[in-house]
Amino acid sequence: MPETSVIIVTYNRSEELKKCIKSVLAQSYLDYELIIVDDCSTDSTEDAVKEFTDKRIQYVKGAKNSSGSFVPRQVGQKVSSGKYIAVLDDDDFWLEKDKLKLQVEYLEKHPKCVLVGTNAVGIDSNGKVVLHVNYPHDDSEIRDRMLFRNLFYHSSVVYRRDAYLSCGGYQVLQNGHYGSYANEYDLWLRMGLVGGLANLPIYGVGHLSIVRMLSLKTRMSFMVQHLKDIKGYKSYYHHYYKAFIISVVFALLEIPVLVKMKRFMQRKLIR
Template sequence: MAIKISIIMLTYNRARYLPMAIDSVFSQSFSDWELIVVDGGSTDDTENLIKNYQDKDSRIVYIRKDKVLGISKCRNVGLNLAKGEYIAVLDSDDIWCDKEKLAKQLDFLLKNSDCFLVGGGVIVIDEHGVEKSRYLHAITDEEIKKQILLRNQFAHSAVLYRRDKAQAVGGYALDVKIGEEYDLWLRMGRFGTFYNLKDYVVNYRIHNQGACVVDRLGGALDTLKIIKKYRHNYPNYFLAWIKAILRMGYYLWLKFTDRFRF
């Protein structure tokens, strides 16, 4: 029987969290899936951990890339290896908290052929799994597209999308260091519709160390480039541009004050 859903999981030195992520895949009520783990050259026990899972279940595919490829290239490795008609993403430190996530999202896509991508609600947790906040994005295609330049309306680990539609627009962008999935959504949205479930489907983990100011500044610059690229495809470009400029200014200020801190 053909595989219906391919789950792409990128990992790098996340052996501490991997079992929780993988176990949440096994907990899904929908079982016609493959899990493609793309390892960016972990130096911890990640490889042995994955191979132990492989010994128990043939649906797990492990790809190790010792050469640093970058996030987008690694995601495209998984996308190009995928056999499933639909793609789900689960980062290795996140957890699917709804056992019906895949089943509900697949059901929606099967009933709505014009929809290319469906997401869901997010529960933010800390390093210890303690809930910090939760949020729902816009629900309908119209609402999502009104807001998507202002803010990415899909958490990556919360989505299910059509593989052929993602590949038709070129997969994950290689010219974006941060926000590669955001760029992909905006390309897909030009040709199909979006939807977000009203259910919370993923525990998204944040880490205390966070991103450094330089990384955040780079991310803000990438966001500015992305929204400028799609300014003719979605509304509220001017507001989104102002928001991105203010964010860049804030991170520049942080960088400046950090430089002269005693």
């Protein structure tokens, strides 16, 4: 039985997926299984996976598309067998070849820690780093700022299977922008109730940065969801009321910007 299960959920991103898989196979840490859950892709995803002959790869294809990340993430968890779970989204890739090794070593040395992530970078279509995303590293600093925003980049995390199960796993959310998606932020908040949290000071993950304009409705729905997420944890993490006010203020400040952007795009389309 492998020590760690790496789970990739994918849908119609065959080219990005290949880069994603290569980044896992390039890891210096070897005691893992790689589970690829295909949410019934209609492109060449299955052929892309078959290009790789590594015996640690398991390919699971859904019978129908689930319209979101929640169902395939549940499938990946059920198929996996590792003591630790590592997550990687299909439009991301691991940069640091020792990423898994360092995270597993950290969890082994810190038995009370249940979740460990890393920093991340945004990369443009030319392969140039355009954004560095840094997170607080130690447990106390993370707890002090956890209600302000999600402090774990999803594709960077490794967590303990038993902690995941004791927390009830991902909870499903319905959102018009993402469909039935898995609420990772809420999961991290719940995991923090049963153990320690950490981020390693390395840039472990790269993400292809594409500018996407959210609709006003979507942005407001994200704000409302964030407020719902943090409400139940005001007794466990610091600065709830401050986080509540800042979240609302920032969302309201974005409204005129989003309105102007929408009008600009509409005029451009008319021309």
